[in-house]
Amino acid sequence: MKQDIHPEYVDCVVKCSCGNTFTTRSTKPELKIDICNACHPFYTGTQKLIDTGGRVQRFADRFGSAKDVVAEREAAKKAERAAQIAEREAAKKAEREAKAAAKAERAAAFAAKAAEEAARAEAEQDVQNMEDAAAEATTEEAPGVELTEGEVAEAVEAAE
Structure with a gap:
Protein backbone atom coordinates (compact mmCIF):
# COMPACT_ATOMS: atom_id res chain seq x y z
CA MET A 1 0.00 0.00 0.00
CA LYS A 2 1.08 3.51 -0.65
CA GLN A 3 1.65 5.71 2.31
CA ASP A 4 -0.53 8.72 3.17
CA ILE A 5 -3.23 8.25 0.46
CA HIS A 6 -5.75 6.06 2.32
CA PRO A 7 -8.37 7.34 4.82
CA GLU A 8 -8.05 6.29 8.41
CA TYR A 9 -10.01 3.22 9.51
CA VAL A 10 -11.65 4.03 12.88
CA ASP A 11 -14.33 2.74 15.24
CA CYS A 12 -17.78 3.83 13.99
CA VAL A 13 -21.07 4.21 15.86
CA VAL A 14 -24.08 3.23 13.70
CA LYS A 15 -27.43 4.78 14.71
CA CYS A 16 -30.70 3.45 13.22
CA SER A 17 -33.95 5.41 12.95
CA CYS A 18 -35.61 2.75 15.16
CA GLY A 19 -33.23 3.73 18.01
CA ASN A 20 -30.88 0.77 17.78
CA THR A 21 -27.14 1.54 17.96
CA PHE A 22 -24.08 -0.62 17.47
CA THR A 23 -20.39 -0.16 16.79
CA THR A 24 -18.32 -1.32 13.85
CA ARG A 25 -15.32 -0.05 11.95
CA SER A 26 -15.45 2.35 9.02
CA THR A 27 -13.68 5.30 7.51
CA LYS A 28 -16.33 7.58 9.08
CA PRO A 29 -16.71 7.93 12.83
CA GLU A 30 -20.55 7.98 12.75
CA LEU A 31 -23.29 6.57 10.38
CA LYS A 32 -27.03 7.24 10.44
CA ILE A 33 -29.19 4.60 8.73
CA ASP A 34 -32.94 4.15 8.08
CA ILE A 35 -33.21 0.42 8.70
CA CYS A 36 -31.11 -2.15 10.54
CA ASN A 37 -31.22 -5.86 11.39
CA ALA A 38 -33.36 -5.14 14.47
CA CYS A 39 -36.17 -3.46 12.51
CA HIS A 40 -35.89 -4.99 9.03
CA PRO A 41 -39.01 -7.13 8.29
CA PHE A 42 -36.98 -9.98 6.81
CA TYR A 43 -34.94 -10.43 9.98
CA THR A 44 -37.78 -9.83 12.42
CA GLY A 45 -40.18 -12.28 10.70
CA THR A 46 -42.89 -9.67 10.17
CA GLN A 47 -42.28 -9.39 6.46
CA LYS A 48 -45.39 -8.69 4.43
CA LEU A 49 -45.44 -9.00 0.68
CA ILE A 50 -47.54 -6.14 -0.56
CA ASP A 51 -47.42 -5.46 -4.27
CA THR A 52 -49.39 -2.29 -4.73
CA GLY A 53 -49.29 -1.58 -8.42
CA GLY A 54 -46.00 -3.21 -9.29
CA ARG A 55 -44.76 -3.44 -12.86
CA VAL A 56 -45.99 -7.00 -13.40
CA GLN A 57 -49.42 -6.22 -11.99
CA ARG A 58 -49.76 -3.08 -14.06
CA PHE A 59 -48.77 -5.03 -17.20
CA ALA A 60 -51.29 -7.78 -16.41
CA ASP A 61 -54.00 -5.18 -15.78
CA ARG A 62 -53.27 -3.41 -19.03
CA PHE A 63 -52.77 -6.38 -21.37
CA GLY A 64 -54.38 -9.26 -19.49
CA SER A 65 -52.78 -12.26 -17.97
Missing part, protein backbone atom coordinates in the same frame (compact mmCIF):
# COMPACT_ATOMS: atom_id res chain seq x y z
CA ALA A 66 -51.12 -14.74 -20.31
CA LYS A 67 -52.71 -17.56 -18.33
CA ASP A 68 -56.19 -16.20 -19.13
CA VAL A 69 -55.36 -15.84 -22.82
CA VAL A 70 -54.06 -19.41 -23.03
CA ALA A 71 -57.10 -20.74 -21.15
CA GLU A 72 -59.47 -18.89 -23.50
CA ARG A 73 -57.60 -20.21 -26.55
CA GLU A 74 -57.72 -23.79 -25.24
CA ALA A 75 -61.44 -23.47 -24.46
CA ALA A 76 -62.08 -22.21 -28.00
CA LYS A 77 -60.14 -25.15 -29.47
CA LYS A 78 -62.10 -27.62 -27.33
CA ALA A 79 -65.41 -26.06 -28.36
CA GLU A 80 -64.44 -26.17 -32.05
CA ARG A 81 -63.34 -29.80 -31.74
CA ALA A 82 -66.61 -30.72 -29.98
CA ALA A 83 -68.59 -29.00 -32.76
CA GLN A 84 -66.65 -30.95 -35.43
CA ILE A 85 -67.28 -34.23 -33.61
CA ALA A 86 -70.99 -33.42 -33.26
CA GLU A 87 -71.15 -32.56 -36.98
CA ARG A 88 -69.51 -35.87 -37.94
CA GLU A 89 -71.84 -37.81 -35.65
CA ALA A 90 -74.88 -36.08 -37.16
CA ALA A 91 -73.65 -36.87 -40.69
CA LYS A 92 -73.08 -40.52 -39.75
CA LYS A 93 -76.54 -40.71 -38.18
CA ALA A 94 -78.16 -39.18 -41.29
CA GLU A 95 -76.27 -41.64 -43.48
CA ARG A 96 -77.40 -44.59 -41.35
CA GLU A 97 -81.00 -43.34 -41.48
CA ALA A 98 -80.80 -42.95 -45.29
CA LYS A 99 -79.45 -46.50 -45.62
CA ALA A 100 -82.20 -47.82 -43.35
CA ALA A 101 -84.86 -45.99 -45.40
CA ALA A 102 -83.46 -47.39 -48.66
CA LYS A 103 -83.41 -50.87 -47.13
CA ALA A 104 -87.02 -50.46 -45.99
CA GLU A 105 -88.01 -49.35 -49.51
CA ARG A 106 -86.30 -52.38 -51.05
CA ALA A 107 -88.00 -54.64 -48.50
CA ALA A 108 -91.40 -53.09 -49.27
CA ALA A 109 -90.84 -53.49 -53.03
CA PHE A 110 -89.78 -57.11 -52.52
CA ALA A 111 -92.84 -57.76 -50.33
CA ALA A 112 -95.15 -56.17 -52.94
CA LYS A 113 -93.57 -58.25 -55.70
CA ALA A 114 -93.86 -61.41 -53.59
CA ALA A 115 -97.51 -60.62 -52.80
CA GLU A 116 -98.20 -60.01 -56.52
CA GLU A 117 -96.56 -63.31 -57.45
CA ALA A 118 -98.50 -65.09 -54.71
CA ALA A 119 -101.77 -63.57 -55.98
CA ARG A 120 -100.90 -64.56 -59.56
CA ALA A 121 -100.04 -68.10 -58.44
CA GLU A 122 -103.29 -68.27 -56.48
CA ALA A 123 -105.25 -67.04 -59.53
CA GLU A 124 -103.52 -69.63 -61.70
CA GLN A 125 -104.38 -72.27 -59.11
CA ASP A 126 -108.01 -71.11 -59.11
CA VAL A 127 -108.09 -71.27 -62.91
CA GLN A 128 -106.52 -74.71 -62.80
CA ASN A 129 -109.11 -75.84 -60.24
CA MET A 130 -111.92 -74.44 -62.43
CA GLU A 131 -110.51 -76.15 -65.48
CA ASP A 132 -110.21 -79.40 -63.56
CA ALA A 133 -113.79 -79.03 -62.34
CA ALA A 134 -114.92 -78.29 -65.91
CA ALA A 135 -113.04 -81.29 -67.18
CA GLU A 136 -114.64 -83.50 -64.56
CA ALA A 137 -118.03 -82.08 -65.34
CA THR A 138 -117.63 -82.76 -69.05
CA THR A 139 -116.41 -86.27 -68.42
CA GLU A 140 -119.38 -86.97 -66.23
CA GLU A 141 -121.49 -85.08 -68.69
CA ALA A 142 -123.17 -82.97 -66.10
CA PRO A 143 -125.46 -80.50 -67.75
CA GLY A 144 -124.74 -76.75 -67.44
CA VAL A 145 -121.17 -76.91 -66.04
CA GLU A 146 -119.24 -75.71 -69.02
CA LEU A 147 -116.80 -72.80 -68.79
CA THR A 148 -116.04 -70.74 -71.78
CA GLU A 149 -112.73 -69.01 -72.39
CA GLY A 150 -114.30 -65.66 -71.43
CA GLU A 151 -115.39 -67.02 -68.04
CA VAL A 152 -111.87 -68.38 -67.41
CA ALA A 153 -110.34 -64.96 -68.31
CA GLU A 154 -112.81 -63.19 -65.98
CA ALA A 155 -111.85 -65.56 -63.16
CA VAL A 156 -108.14 -64.83 -63.71
CA GLU A 157 -108.75 -61.06 -63.72
CA ALA A 158 -110.86 -61.30 -60.57
CA ALA A 159 -108.12 -63.26 -58.81
CA GLU A 160 -105.48 -60.67 -59.69
Whole structure:
Protein backbone atom coordinates (compact mmCIF):
# COMPACT_ATOMS: atom_id res chain seq x y z
CA MET A 1 0.00 0.00 0.00
CA LYS A 2 1.08 3.51 -0.65
CA GLN A 3 1.65 5.71 2.31
CA ASP A 4 -0.53 8.72 3.17
CA ILE A 5 -3.23 8.25 0.46
CA HIS A 6 -5.75 6.06 2.32
CA PRO A 7 -8.37 7.34 4.82
CA GLU A 8 -8.05 6.29 8.41
CA TYR A 9 -10.01 3.22 9.51
CA VAL A 10 -11.65 4.03 12.88
CA ASP A 11 -14.33 2.74 15.24
CA CYS A 12 -17.78 3.83 13.99
CA VAL A 13 -21.07 4.21 15.86
CA VAL A 14 -24.08 3.23 13.70
CA LYS A 15 -27.43 4.78 14.71
CA CYS A 16 -30.70 3.45 13.22
CA SER A 17 -33.95 5.41 12.95
CA CYS A 18 -35.61 2.75 15.16
CA GLY A 19 -33.23 3.73 18.01
CA ASN A 20 -30.88 0.77 17.78
CA THR A 21 -27.14 1.54 17.96
CA PHE A 22 -24.08 -0.62 17.47
CA THR A 23 -20.39 -0.16 16.79
CA THR A 24 -18.32 -1.32 13.85
CA ARG A 25 -15.32 -0.05 11.95
CA SER A 26 -15.45 2.35 9.02
CA THR A 27 -13.68 5.30 7.51
CA LYS A 28 -16.33 7.58 9.08
CA PRO A 29 -16.71 7.93 12.83
CA GLU A 30 -20.55 7.98 12.75
CA LEU A 31 -23.29 6.57 10.38
CA LYS A 32 -27.03 7.24 10.44
CA ILE A 33 -29.19 4.60 8.73
CA ASP A 34 -32.94 4.15 8.08
CA ILE A 35 -33.21 0.42 8.70
CA CYS A 36 -31.11 -2.15 10.54
CA ASN A 37 -31.22 -5.86 11.39
CA ALA A 38 -33.36 -5.14 14.47
CA CYS A 39 -36.17 -3.46 12.51
CA HIS A 40 -35.89 -4.99 9.03
CA PRO A 41 -39.01 -7.13 8.29
CA PHE A 42 -36.98 -9.98 6.81
CA TYR A 43 -34.94 -10.43 9.98
CA THR A 44 -37.78 -9.83 12.42
CA GLY A 45 -40.18 -12.28 10.70
CA THR A 46 -42.89 -9.67 10.17
CA GLN A 47 -42.28 -9.39 6.46
CA LYS A 48 -45.39 -8.69 4.43
CA LEU A 49 -45.44 -9.00 0.68
CA ILE A 50 -47.54 -6.14 -0.56
CA ASP A 51 -47.42 -5.46 -4.27
CA THR A 52 -49.39 -2.29 -4.73
CA GLY A 53 -49.29 -1.58 -8.42
CA GLY A 54 -46.00 -3.21 -9.29
CA ARG A 55 -44.76 -3.44 -12.86
CA VAL A 56 -45.99 -7.00 -13.40
CA GLN A 57 -49.42 -6.22 -11.99
CA ARG A 58 -49.76 -3.08 -14.06
CA PHE A 59 -48.77 -5.03 -17.20
CA ALA A 60 -51.29 -7.78 -16.41
CA ASP A 61 -54.00 -5.18 -15.78
CA ARG A 62 -53.27 -3.41 -19.03
CA PHE A 63 -52.77 -6.38 -21.37
CA GLY A 64 -54.38 -9.26 -19.49
CA SER A 65 -52.78 -12.26 -17.97
CA ALA A 66 -51.12 -14.74 -20.31
CA LYS A 67 -52.71 -17.56 -18.33
CA ASP A 68 -56.19 -16.20 -19.13
CA VAL A 69 -55.36 -15.84 -22.82
CA VAL A 70 -54.06 -19.41 -23.03
CA ALA A 71 -57.10 -20.74 -21.15
CA GLU A 72 -59.47 -18.89 -23.50
CA ARG A 73 -57.60 -20.21 -26.55
CA GLU A 74 -57.72 -23.79 -25.24
CA ALA A 75 -61.44 -23.47 -24.46
CA ALA A 76 -62.08 -22.21 -28.00
CA LYS A 77 -60.14 -25.15 -29.47
CA LYS A 78 -62.10 -27.62 -27.33
CA ALA A 79 -65.41 -26.06 -28.36
CA GLU A 80 -64.44 -26.17 -32.05
CA ARG A 81 -63.34 -29.80 -31.74
CA ALA A 82 -66.61 -30.72 -29.98
CA ALA A 83 -68.59 -29.00 -32.76
CA GLN A 84 -66.65 -30.95 -35.43
CA ILE A 85 -67.28 -34.23 -33.61
CA ALA A 86 -70.99 -33.42 -33.26
CA GLU A 87 -71.15 -32.56 -36.98
CA ARG A 88 -69.51 -35.87 -37.94
CA GLU A 89 -71.84 -37.81 -35.65
CA ALA A 90 -74.88 -36.08 -37.16
CA ALA A 91 -73.65 -36.87 -40.69
CA LYS A 92 -73.08 -40.52 -39.75
CA LYS A 93 -76.54 -40.71 -38.18
CA ALA A 94 -78.16 -39.18 -41.29
CA GLU A 95 -76.27 -41.64 -43.48
CA ARG A 96 -77.40 -44.59 -41.35
CA GLU A 97 -81.00 -43.34 -41.48
CA ALA A 98 -80.80 -42.95 -45.29
CA LYS A 99 -79.45 -46.50 -45.62
CA ALA A 100 -82.20 -47.82 -43.35
CA ALA A 101 -84.86 -45.99 -45.40
CA ALA A 102 -83.46 -47.39 -48.66
CA LYS A 103 -83.41 -50.87 -47.13
CA ALA A 104 -87.02 -50.46 -45.99
CA GLU A 105 -88.01 -49.35 -49.51
CA ARG A 106 -86.30 -52.38 -51.05
CA ALA A 107 -88.00 -54.64 -48.50
CA ALA A 108 -91.40 -53.09 -49.27
CA ALA A 109 -90.84 -53.49 -53.03
CA PHE A 110 -89.78 -57.11 -52.52
CA ALA A 111 -92.84 -57.76 -50.33
CA ALA A 112 -95.15 -56.17 -52.94
CA LYS A 113 -93.57 -58.25 -55.70
CA ALA A 114 -93.86 -61.41 -53.59
CA ALA A 115 -97.51 -60.62 -52.80
CA GLU A 116 -98.20 -60.01 -56.52
CA GLU A 117 -96.56 -63.31 -57.45
CA ALA A 118 -98.50 -65.09 -54.71
CA ALA A 119 -101.77 -63.57 -55.98
CA ARG A 120 -100.90 -64.56 -59.56
CA ALA A 121 -100.04 -68.10 -58.44
CA GLU A 122 -103.29 -68.27 -56.48
CA ALA A 123 -105.25 -67.04 -59.53
CA GLU A 124 -103.52 -69.63 -61.70
CA GLN A 125 -104.38 -72.27 -59.11
CA ASP A 126 -108.01 -71.11 -59.11
CA VAL A 127 -108.09 -71.27 -62.91
CA GLN A 128 -106.52 -74.71 -62.80
CA ASN A 129 -109.11 -75.84 -60.24
CA MET A 130 -111.92 -74.44 -62.43
CA GLU A 131 -110.51 -76.15 -65.48
CA ASP A 132 -110.21 -79.40 -63.56
CA ALA A 133 -113.79 -79.03 -62.34
CA ALA A 134 -114.92 -78.29 -65.91
CA ALA A 135 -113.04 -81.29 -67.18
CA GLU A 136 -114.64 -83.50 -64.56
CA ALA A 137 -118.03 -82.08 -65.34
CA THR A 138 -117.63 -82.76 -69.05
CA THR A 139 -116.41 -86.27 -68.42
CA GLU A 140 -119.38 -86.97 -66.23
CA GLU A 141 -121.49 -85.08 -68.69
CA ALA A 142 -123.17 -82.97 -66.10
CA PRO A 143 -125.46 -80.50 -67.75
CA GLY A 144 -124.74 -76.75 -67.44
CA VAL A 145 -121.17 -76.91 -66.04
CA GLU A 146 -119.24 -75.71 -69.02
CA LEU A 147 -116.80 -72.80 -68.79
CA THR A 148 -116.04 -70.74 -71.78
CA GLU A 149 -112.73 -69.01 -72.39
CA GLY A 150 -114.30 -65.66 -71.43
CA GLU A 151 -115.39 -67.02 -68.04
CA VAL A 152 -111.87 -68.38 -67.41
CA ALA A 153 -110.34 -64.96 -68.31
CA GLU A 154 -112.81 -63.19 -65.98
CA ALA A 155 -111.85 -65.56 -63.16
CA VAL A 156 -108.14 -64.83 -63.71
CA GLU A 157 -108.75 -61.06 -63.72
CA ALA A 158 -110.86 -61.30 -60.57
CA ALA A 159 -108.12 -63.26 -58.81
CA GLU A 160 -105.48 -60.67 -59.69
